[in-house]
Amino acid sequence: MGRKKLSGKRYSDLCESYFLQCGREGRHPSLPGLALALGMDSREELERLAAESRGGGAAAVRRAITRVEEFNVQSAFQKDTAQSAKFILQCGFGYGEKRGKKDREDIKVEIEE
Numbered sequence: 001m002g003r004k005k006l007s008g009k010r011y012s013d014l015c016e017s018y019f020l021q022c023g024r025e026g027r028h029p030s031l032p033g034l035a036l037a038l039g040m041d042s043r044e045e046l047e048r049l050a051a052e053s054r055g056g057g058a059a060a061v062r063r064a065i066t067r068v069e070e071f072n073v074q075s076a077f078q079k080d081t082a083q084s085a086k087f088i089l090q091c092g093f094g095y096g097e098k099r100g101k102k103d104r105e106d107i108k109v110e111i112e113e
Helices: 008-025 031-037 043-051 056-075 082-093
Strands: none
Touching: 008 031, 008 056, 031 043, 031 056, 043 056, 056 082
């Protein structure tokens, strides 16, 4: 936790380098990979930084996380990657399946004349 904070511009540059490297190597971007590219020890450290309300670093990391999420959303539409993307979106980004309508209470109305 005693890690030196980087500037927002530096975080942006490191994030962009990570995405370019993934593209060159044909790898899928991931949150653990992003954390490692930023010199962090874990995805949790990445998420803690993103949760900060202020600072360019937090904003740059939130945007990068959204890019990873978008990549997985688009992968869900590809036959070869759909199942993996679905799993990642459910476990890592809070997506879930909706099964029918939510439980609801029926309201009974009686009209008296």
